[in-house]
Amino acid sequence: MPEGGLEITFSYYYNISLSFSERYYYMKRIIAVAVALIIAVFAAMPAFSADSGAPEFFENERNIPNVMVADEFRTADTAEYPDAAGEKLLTIDLVSDTHIGSGSSSSYLRAGISTINAEKNEIDSVFVSGDLTDSGYDSEFSECYSILKNYTGENMITVNGNHDYGRWSQSGAMRPYAIKHRNEFMGISTQKDYYSTEINGYKVVVMGSEGNKPNSADISDEQLEFVREEVREGAQGGRPVFVLCHWPMRNTHCERISWPIIPGGALDTSTTRKLQNILGAYDNVFYISGHLHAGLNGRLTRLLFRGCCVEQHNGITCINVPSLGKGNHLGYTAKGTGMRLTVYSDKAVVEGRNFYTGEWLDNYVYEVSLKNAQAAVNFEDMPAMLPETPVLPGDEEAA
Numbered sequence: 208m209p210e211g212g213l214e215i216t217f218s219y220y221y222n223i224s225l226s227f228s229e230r231y232y233y234m235k236r237i238i239a240v241a242v243a244l245i246i247a248v249f250a251a252m253p254a255f256s257a258d259s260g261a262p263e264f265f266e267n268e269r270n271i272p273n274v275m276v277a278d279e280f281r282t283a284d285t286a287e288y289p290d291a292a293g294e295k296l297l298t299i300d301l302v303s304d305t306h307i308g309s310g311s312s313s314s315y316l317r318a319g320i321s322t323i324n325a326e327k328n329e330i331d332s333v334f335v336s337g338d339l340t341d342s343g344y345d346s347e348f349s350e351c352y353s354i355l356k357n358y359t360g361e362n363m364i365t366v367n368g369n370h371d372y373g374r375w376s377q378s379g380a381m382r383p384y385a386i387k388h389r390n391e392f393m394g395i396s397t398q399k400d401y402y403s404t405e406i407n408g409y410k411v412v413v414m415g416s417e418g419n420k421p422n423s424a425d426i427s428d429e430q431l432e433f434v435r436e437e438v439r440e441g442a443q444g445g446r447p448v449f450v451l452c453h454w455p456m457r458n459t460h461c462e463r464i465s466w467p468i469i470p471g472g473a474l475d476t477s478t479t480r481k482l483q484n485i486l487g488a489y490d491n492v493f494y495i496s497g498h499l500h501a502g503l504n505g506r507l508t509r510l511l512f513r514g515c516c517v518e519q520h521n522g523i524t525c526i527n528v529p530s531l532g533k534g535n536h537l538g539y540t541a542k543g544t545g546m547r548l549t550v551y552s553d554k555a556v557v558e559g560r561n562f563y564t565g566e567w568l569d570n571y572v573y574e575v576s577l578k579n580a581q582a583a584v585n586f587e588d589m590p591a592m593l594p595e596t597p598v599l600p601g602d603e604e605a606a
């Protein structure tokens with residue numbers, strides 16, 4: 208037996224000597240099996256939840272065992288469905304990290320657009336929140352946008368991510384392609400990495416990295432001032448505002464778990480603090496990101512890592528959209544995954560969706576309270592004021 212080893216005698220017939228490295232190997236296997244068993248138990252838990260049918264505001268017959276509620280800071284469980292929602296303001300399909308150029312990602316996007324097209328009359332917009340391509344090559348952008356152009360609905364908005372500016376040593380080299388294709392698609396001309404637009408009278412502010420870090424983002428104070436001004440304008444009258452950025456904020460959505468070794472899973476701490484101050488000053492602001500490939504999260508992720516793909520921080524509704532083209536790390540991990548966001552006056556509902564198969568993922572439905580969000584009103588579309596009612600002969604007698 209090697210020095211320092213362990214001798215285990217089971218019987219007359221089995222006499223096993225284990226070195227330290229062997230003991231370490233077997234301990235790892237035992238721990239892995241134990242963790243797998245725990246995961247299996249928790250993964251099965253939704254199946255035993257009470258099934259009381261879908262809430263009223265889901266139009267189709269659905270089997271939703273539980274709606275997860277994002278309250279201040281994180282996401283918690285609720286066993287009961289929320290009350291009927293208020294006025295519906297906006298419905299948006301969310302996809303991210305399509306990574307065209309990687310494997311069979313284009314087939315996932317093609318199928319996803321087909322699913323979205325089939326329901327285009329139910330939605331107002333589609334957000335694609337970054338890493339459109341895998342390496343940022345001109346040919347990848349051409350392929351990606353040629354697929355996105357098959358969308359026959361309205362208001363598709365694209366965001367650039369770190370992969371769109373080039374990978375690793377090439378980071379930054381592909382920025383001209385990213386800007387050029389984005390501008391052509393969006394019909395804008397700015398050379399900046401950030402811009403803003405509107406959908407149906409609601410402001411959408413798109414953020415972007417101004418540096419060449421291969422993973423994380425460089426957000427200048429000038430950009431933050433732009434965001435502050437756009438959000439201030441968009442939030443007037445109590446309207447919801449949407450801020451899109453490929454990177455989530457620091458310490459949200461399990462970013463430390465999804466990116467434990469390589470830095471760059473989120474905006475840095477200083478930028479996060481400034482941004483939360485800016486966005487938290489207004490009610491009903493949505494911050495929608497991608498980048499993490501952290502999947503749709505349920506009880507297990509929230510229990511183990513205290514995070515979820517839908518969270519609320521400083522009054523800001525934070526949504527991290529899973530990767531459609533490359534698969535994900537936590538919770539529901541399949542390729543083709545995305546979300547549908549429906550904004551009501553008193554709440555927002557986020558529904559998990561596999562756009563590749565068209566399947567609604569009823570174990571992954573989330574709700575966030577809103578503060579009396581107001582509909583955007585276009586005064587030009589309102590009917591002209593009626594003249595005063597004329598007094599006709601005989602009216603005075605009738606009164």
Ligand SMILES: [Fe+2]
Nearest residue numbers: 304338498530
């Ligand atoms: Fe990505």
